[in-house]
Amino acid sequence: xxxxxxxxxxxxxxxxxxxxxxxxxxxxxxxxxxxxxxxxxxxxxxxxxxxxxxxxxxxxxxxxxxxxxxxxxxxxxxxxxxxxxxxxxxxxxxxx
Amino acid sequence: xxxxxxxxxxxxxxxxxxxxxxxxxxxxxxxxxxxxxxxxxxxxxxxxxxxxxxxxxxxxxxxxxxxxxxxxxxxxxxxxxxxxxxxxxxxxxxxxxxxx
Numbered sequence: 738x739x740x741x742x743x744x745x746x747x748x749x750x751x752x753x754x755x756x757x758x759x760x761x762x763x764x765x766x767x768x769x770x771x772x773x774x775x776x777x778x779x780x781x782x783x784x785x786x787x788x789x790x791x792x793x794x795x796x797x798x799x800x801x802x803x804x805x806x807x808x809x810x811x812x813x814x815x816x817x818x819x820x821x822x823x824x825x826x827x828x829x830x831x832x833x
Numbered sequence: 834x835x836x837x838x839x840x841x842x843x844x845x846x847x848x849x850x851x852x853x854x855x856x857x858x859x860x861x862x863x864x865x866x867x868x869x870x871x872x873x874x875x876x877x878x879x880x881x882x883x884x885x886x887x888x889x890x891x892x893x894x895x896x897x898x899x900x901x902x903x904x905x906x907x908x909x910x911x912x913x914x915x916x917x918x919x920x921x922x923x924x925x926x927x928x929x930x931x932x933x
């Protein structure tokens with residue numbers, strides 16, 4: 738499913754026109770990105786949690802030039818942990 | 834940031850088509866709901882610039898109860914993975930993470 742498919746789906750379900758749906762989808766994603774850019778996590782109950790994690794700097798090696806060690810600098814990556822409702826809905830959890 | 838704060842951030846944005854909090858909240862919920870539905874239906878949802886959500890399978894394996902040492906079976910399961918897109922990776926790497 739692409740962003741386009743997502744927009745079409747929401748438009749069909751809500752009866753809102755596709756252009757407005759497209760704006761709100763983009764605005765939602767952008768707001769999450771902005772918050773992460775500011776160094777803060779985003780916790781959306783039942784959907785999931787986006788958090789930032791720092792990867793330590795480490796020494797890597799270019800496989801083509803094994804004699805040179807390359808230092809990979811410290812960086813920040815985005816992590817996602819699915820929430821409870823999402824796990825239930827996609828079938829991650831056995832509902833006994 | 835939680836869902837309420839996300840809704841407020843959207844309301845404050847210049848391009849927000851919404852006037853009331855209730856409308857903006859309904860919109861955010863619809864977006865999140867549909868992403869979840871998309872993961873279930875197609876196995877992945879690719880949002881350019883943001884990232885890709887995908888359903889990942891975990892095969893069954895044996896585990897061990899650490900306190901009793903007893904071997905237990907862990908069933909195969911599924912989980913939702915997320916790979917940040919190029920734009921998100923870029924801003925994240927520039928952010929000074931104030932992480933717990």
